[in-house]
Amino acid sequence: MFRRVLQLGLGPGLLTRGLSTRRGVSTLDWDAKVSEFKKKIECILPGKPWETQLYDTSHLPPEQSDVVIIGGGIFGLSVAFWLKKLEKKQDAIRVLVVDQDHTYSQASSAGLSVGGIWQQFSMPENVRLSLFSVEFLRNINEYLAVVDAPPVDLRFNPSGCLLLASEKDAAALENNVKIQRQEGAKVCLMSPEQLQNKFPWVNTEGVALASYGMENEGWFDAWSLLQGLRRKVRSMGVLFCQGEVTRFITSSSCVEGPNGEEMVLKRIHKLHVKMDKSLEYQPVECAIVINAAGAWSGHIAKLAGIGKGPPGTLQGTKLPVEPRKRYVYLWHCPQGPGLETPLVADTSGVYFRREGLGSNYLGGCSPTEEEEPDPANLEVDHDFFQNKVWPHLAQRVPAFQTLKVQSAWAGYYDYNTFDQNGVVGPHPLVVNMYFATGFSGHGLQHALGVGRAVAEVVLEGEFKTINMSPFLFTRFYLEDKLQEYNIL
């Protein structure tokens, strides 16, 4: 009886199965769906591995973030730090820092940087920024203190910075020193005789005037600053993500300007962050985007549509920041200047400083426009040292005739082709993109002040402490150059 029931029970089932297969291929592919469903249920049951069904997304950025900072170098971390410090309530703003390389192998402000800090600029804002940075660095363990973490050791060498000027630049140097003194930097001017007295290893031929910073100038370890900032910023609740920004999703609206002309304003709603070595990307909804991408800021600005328009208009003004390759050489010279060497910038554009306590020095030179190396890779050109750097070094410091090059590396400057000074603040047309980039080689010392300035603009709408309005983007359209005297 039982068997008959079973047979009867199986019978119709067999019959329908037979019928469906006889009808041909079922379009629903029912059997495959059923087996897939069974597999899913099996995975959910306890004791079975469910990682194969649900994918791990911990490497992806969050789907929404109030502020997205593109670039995790010194500028990005500084802006993140100050945003979190200046927010009035704890955890008010969600900040995400996106960087394409978390080992910082190509970052200009990290291990490749020379790490110098000086106040001898011709723009008063630059002097103020450097002074603020020094004050920050002196008190770094109060600013960047993290519970249970070791203090930051910056190895700050306050050896000063010596700028040498030839006859034709002497007047400009004296003017600059006056501006620097007004801002509170302690700089002294020296004649060639005083220079020879103070630094006997210098050959003062061709030097008309020298300015020497007596306090708050020197060099420090940029890598430890970066790591200290990263640790502190992480403890303040900023999220980090490694990826590349590939796309912005924007919306435009037409607005009538004050003179009646039509302006097209853009607003960034989302950005796509693509993961390394894969096609996977995550759209991140954001309210504010901060472009602190360093040497790649120009590329990011182009992605956001900055510069798409007829040249000469505000819409057609590109962000003139591009990567430029610079070499740094490390050499050993036992008869060299010794422990008292400051960061010396020669009249010819060559610079060098002491490195460590074993008679090592590092330095380089900014090439002229015609000799610009190709920024496609970071290969070092040793002939550049032989032909362009060493002759001037040997002429200025006779002891350097017998130097021996130990190693060399190359890094990128986020070079501002317009006037080699930074771009800070909002863009007039893309309303929620802010810049903090383009400082062409002296970004590391200005980053802390610039970070605070950008955080003030984002949170309060205007620059409160240091007025960085000469550094706004609009000067590219208005053709208003901020020329710096000496670019190292």
Added chain:
Amino acid sequence: MLKIILPSIMLLPLTWFTNNKTLWTNTTCHSLMISLISLSLLHQDSTNSYNFSTTFFSDPLSTPLVILTTWLLPLMLLASQNHLSKEQENYKKMYISLLTLLQVFLIMTFTATELMLFYILFEATLIPTLIIITRWGNQTERLNAGLYFLFYTLIGSIPLLISLINFNNTFGTLNLVLLSLKQPALSQSWSNHILWLAFMLAFLVKMPLYGVHLWLPKAHVEAPIAGSMVLAAVLLKLGGYGMMRISILLDMVNKTMAYPFIMLSLWGMVMTSSICMRQTDLKSLIAYSSVSHMALVIVAVMIQTPWSFMGATALMIAHGLTSSLLFCLANSNYERTHSRTMMLAQGLQTILPLMGVWWMLGSLANLALPPSINLIGELLIITSSFSWSNLSILMMGMNMIMTAAYTFYMLISSQRGKLTNHTKFLPPTHTRESTIMSLHIIPIILISINPKLILGLP
């Protein structure tokens, strides 16, 4: 009653069969017409209740809530148009169907005669809300929010089921009309105390009471705009309505068991108001303000005097409209800046002046400015709780001050202040948004002229 329920059910085929181009117009207009039908409930013949059938009845307590529910659906549809515009047609229709289903369940809940039917529909309203929060919410936290919402409410509701069945077995009926004729006399035994707790826990969690309120900020913040509106305006009132209905069964026991919960509500009122002042997320601030207002309602329902019941019903309706309005305002900010942080959207009065008017009116209503119905509700509750115990005036007074403080904080940080660069060029107010705001404000103003409608008087 069927004249409201059947058209609401028929909104479902309307959504699925309508032309894609006229989807929003059709659904909004038809739901508006249904809300006009529900106004006919206001005409009450007898002094007890308006009995439609053995299953449905409406009395002055449930009528305003039904009207609020039906009025809210067109507003929810208007508010959802923007964030759904980029979805596929099928998902839009699914969303509207969920909202309609929720409305049907809610109407039936408020007008159910049998408490068992009430319970079933009370639980049924959780499902569309859960789907709306977890599928259409914005952040990844919505999954956590859905979990909290579902399980807090469910754990409170299981004892309710058991006690309802027990009550039915011992007493014979759960029909509210019959129960109003003969109240059961419960003795002061331990098991009756636990019975009281079992009955009330579900509604206390739903209100929410201060100790079990954690699901509310999560659910309100992560829900999409229509979800937030219906949660704040109607679903919270289910708790209050349920408590008022159940309290006729539990007469004697209430006198002793109500004490700890009144204390907890009085304390919770002040605590959540102070939490509001520390919030950085706009929606979170409005959610905590909801907890604070509902704590007043809990106090009122527990005291069980005629004036406090009047205050409770008035405050429920007033808070429903005001809270829903504030959520719509917060959503209009969110759609423009894509961020809920208050710091990033300041000084909006200069660029969006009409929205500034709605912000002002909504904030004034929230802080119970005379002569709005919020004030009438709060005043009745405060005076009746003062007569219950003189000391409660301290907490109530502190709460009123803090409510004013955080409401002004919300208003001033969003409207006044310096415009930042990324807020200078926000798209202007849509007519649709102004429509939603005015359709919230106009009932508040009209009912303020004749508050008898919502006082729950026969």
